[in-house]
Amino acid sequence: MTVTTQPVGALIRQWRQRRRLSQLDLSLATGVSARHLSFVETGRSSPSREMIERLCGELDIPLRERNILHLAAGFAPPYSERSLTDLAAARLAVDGILRGLEPNPAVAVDVGWNLIAANRAAEAFLGGAAGIPSQGTSHPPLNMLRMTLAPDGLAPQIRNLARWRTEVLRRLHRQLERTADPGLADLIEEILDYPAPADDDQGDRGSADDLVVPLQLTTEHGELRLLYTTTVFGSPRDVTLDEIAIETFFPADDHTARVLRSL
Structure with missing residues (x-):
């Protein structure tokens, strides 16, 4: 866990400014008086646990950073951080979601886009080109964005690389x-x-009617066009769960759908 030497008031001010809120805005949203909020930010008052959580909730501060605020205020961090293997029910949920999304490729990644788990469709679809190892093998974390955008990764196969990178x-x-x-x-x-x-x-430049930007990929199966969605856990109470996202690729045309089903 990151340890900070900054006082809790300074951290609250930084997050408020990051969210582009005035003290009055935050005061009205949380029911904390602007005067008291000012005293907290300048160190003249110390916030309670309850006040920290109220402010963090309104400022949409991730659980990892909430722990840092609690430590800075002299409290024990309230949110655990366990590996996914230690969160049996959560791991079962992640694996179940990944399986349920087949035949669409889906992967679970952490906050830094490092691969946590992949379904069979992702292994079959991306494994050969991107080096995604089969589950159960020992391997260093694979970063999905490096795999996608690095010159020695999938980048040469992405027809609309400039747009996708943007x-x-x-x-x-x-x-x-x-x-x-x-x-x-x-x-x-x-x-x-x-x-x-x-x-x-050569890639699809898109049009004003596009709802999302597709990933156009040249493969041995021809050109594939994919859309993606992101799924996160609602109301997590663990740092690890708070940082997990499941990225799923769906076919954007009939040809891509047929290829995914065949895999």
């Missing part, structure tokens, strides 16, 4: 804004250091 970076910036995770900042810098892709002359 969308990925936009999403990463939003995620960094929400979580303040330093690993995401490093990942963004790494992706920006990859060779800039040329304009997508």
Whole structure:
């Protein structure tokens, strides 16, 4: 767990400013007087556990960062952080969701986009091209964004790489804004250091009617067009669960649907 030397009031102020809220905005939303909130931020008053949770809830602060605020205020962190293997019910839920999404490729990733689990469709669909190992094998964490965008990964197969890279970076910036995770900042810098892709002359530039940006992938099965969704656990009480997301790729056309079913 990250330990901070900053006082809790300074951390609350940083999160309030990150969310672009004034003290009055936060005061009205939480029922904490603006005067008391000002005293907390300047260190003249110490917040209670209940007040920290009320402010964290309104500021949408991730559980990992909430633990840091509690520690800075002199309290024990209220949220556990266990590995997914120690969360038996959660692991069963993750595996069940992944299986239920077949034949669509789906993976579970942590906050830094490191692979936690993959369904059989993802292993069959991406394994050969991206090196996703079969479940149960010993391997270092595979980062899904490096696998997708690195020059020695799937990048040469993505026909609309420039557009897809732009969308990925936009999403990463939003995620960094929400979580303040330093690993995401490093990942963004790494992706920006990859060779800039040329304009997508051959890829689908999209139209004003597009609802989402598809991933266009050249494979041995022909060109595949995929859409993706993200699933997260609702109301988590564990840091690990709070940071898990399940990324699922769905077919965007009939040909892609037939290929996924055949795999």
